[in-house]
Amino acid sequence: MPGPNSRKTSRGKNRPAGRSLGVRVRTAKGRKISSTRWLERQLNDPYVQAAQREGYRSRAAYKLLEIDEKHGLMKPGDIVIDLGAAPGGWTQVAVSAVAAETGKGSVVALDILDMDAVPGAIMLKADFMEEEALRLLDGALDGHKANVVMSDMAASATGHRQTDHLRIMALCEAALGFAENILAPGGVFLAKVLQGGTENTLLQRLKQKFKKVKHVKPGASRADSSELYVLAQGFREET
Numbered sequence: 001m002p003g004p005n006s007r008k009t010s011r012g013k014n015r016p017a018g019r020s021l022g023v024r025v026r027t028a029k030g031r032k033i034s035s036t037r038w039l040e041r042q043l044n045d046p047y048v049q050a051a052q053r054e055g056y057r058s059r060a061a062y063k064l065l066e067i068d069e070k071h072g073l074m075k076p077g078d079i080v081i082d083l084g085a086a087p088g089g090w091t092q093v094a095v096s097a098v099a100a101e102t103g104k105g106s107v108v109a110l111d112i113l114d115m116d117a118v119p120g121a122i123m124l125k126a127d128f129m130e131e132e133a134l135r136l137l138d139g140a141l142d143g144h145k146a147n148v149v150m151s152d153m154a155a156s157a158t159g160h161r162q163t164d165h166l167r168i169m170a171l172c173e174a175a176l177g178f179a180e181n182i183l184a185p186g187g188v189f190l191a192k193v194l195q196g197g198t199e200n201t202l203l204q205r206l207k208q209k210f211k212k213v214k215h216v217k218p219g220a221s222r223a224d225s226s227e228l229y230v231l232a233q234g235f236r237e238e239t
Contacts, residue, residue, distance in 0.1 A: 047220050051089070058089030060152055062220035063229075065093055071216070071231060073097075073188050076104045079146045081137065081182060083128050083175055084153035085109035088118045094148075095120040108140055128178050137182060145184035151175040151191040154227070165194045172230065173202055179235075180209065187235035195226035206232045 047059035056062075068074055074097035082091045091109040098105025101120035108122045109115060110133060117123055122140045126133040153171050172191045179189045189210065206213045211234030221227055 056089050056092055057087040059220065061089035061093050063152070063218040064090045064150070066218040066220060067190065067216055067229065067231065068093070068097060071233070073148055073150075073190060073231075074105075078148060079106045079141060079144055079184075080108070080148040080150065081146045081179075082107065082109045082121075083149065083151040083178065084111055086111040086113040086115045088115055088121075090150065090152055091118045091121050094150075106141060106144075108137060108146075110137070129174050133178075134181060146179075146182045146187060147184055148188045148190070149175070149179035149183055150189070154192055168192065168194050169199055169202065176202070176205070176209075183235045183237070185235060185237045189230075189232040189235070191230055193228050193230050195228055206230065209236055210234050211236065 047062050051057070051059050051061060064073075074080060074094060076097075076099040078098040080094040080098055082094060085091050088109060091107060094107045095101060095118060098107060100107045106122065107118075107120065108124060109118060110124045110126055110128050112125065112127050114125065115123055124133070124136050124140060126136050151172070153175070154168055172193055175191050176189060179187075183189065189206075193215070203213065210232035213230070213232045215228045216231050217228050
């Protein structure tokens with residue numbers, strides 16, 4: 001899959017080919033130690049470095065590249081909805097995967113935040129949890145259903161593990177409710193959850209609505225991160 005700058009990327013293993021020498025960041029006056037550690041981690045992250053080289057807006061692009069390669073989420077001609085799309089890394093990957101820039105497929109990036117345009121994508125500023133979002137989507141896609149609904153959204157962390165888990169699961173459930181209204185038969189749903197997996201009620205709902213359901217953790221997810229993705233394939237529209 002070509003990258004956003006139309007040159008060969010690390011698709012294959014979807015890992016950056018090399019690493020630069022480690023960068024140490026001094027704690028500046030007025031900067032918290034935690035902020036310094038975050039900055040140091042960013043500067044030394046090979047996926048951040050690769051994203052900058054290859055023109056992706058976020059390191060998260062490599063997560064989707066890997067999931068797509070392993071599980072076959074998208075193909076040329078598909079219609080993809082990217083929920084909570086900002087800053088646009090996943091949107092860039094989807095545009096390339098479905099050949100949206102050549103008019104074969106379509107990608108709609110939906111977010112309540114302002115976003116710079118992604119060539120080949122339809123940009124909508126809306127809250128996917130409101131009816132207005134469905135109306136806007138219907139107009140943008142001329143009534144067609146989507147083949148893929150995906151979400152890399154995460155609620156702001158509180159630092160309390162159980163609270164954070166509940167908040168991200170609530171987002172996942174809302175995204176699933178949205179997907180059930182917009183997916184075509186056989187469609188795919190991909191959304192971020194936290195380790196501990198998907199709660200039983202949501203998991204059962206997914207299994208009723210889709211033929212295959214699994215958890216995936218791409219290599220581009222940080223080793224110390226508790227994030228996982230729930231992947232559901234083969235949407236059963238009438239269930």
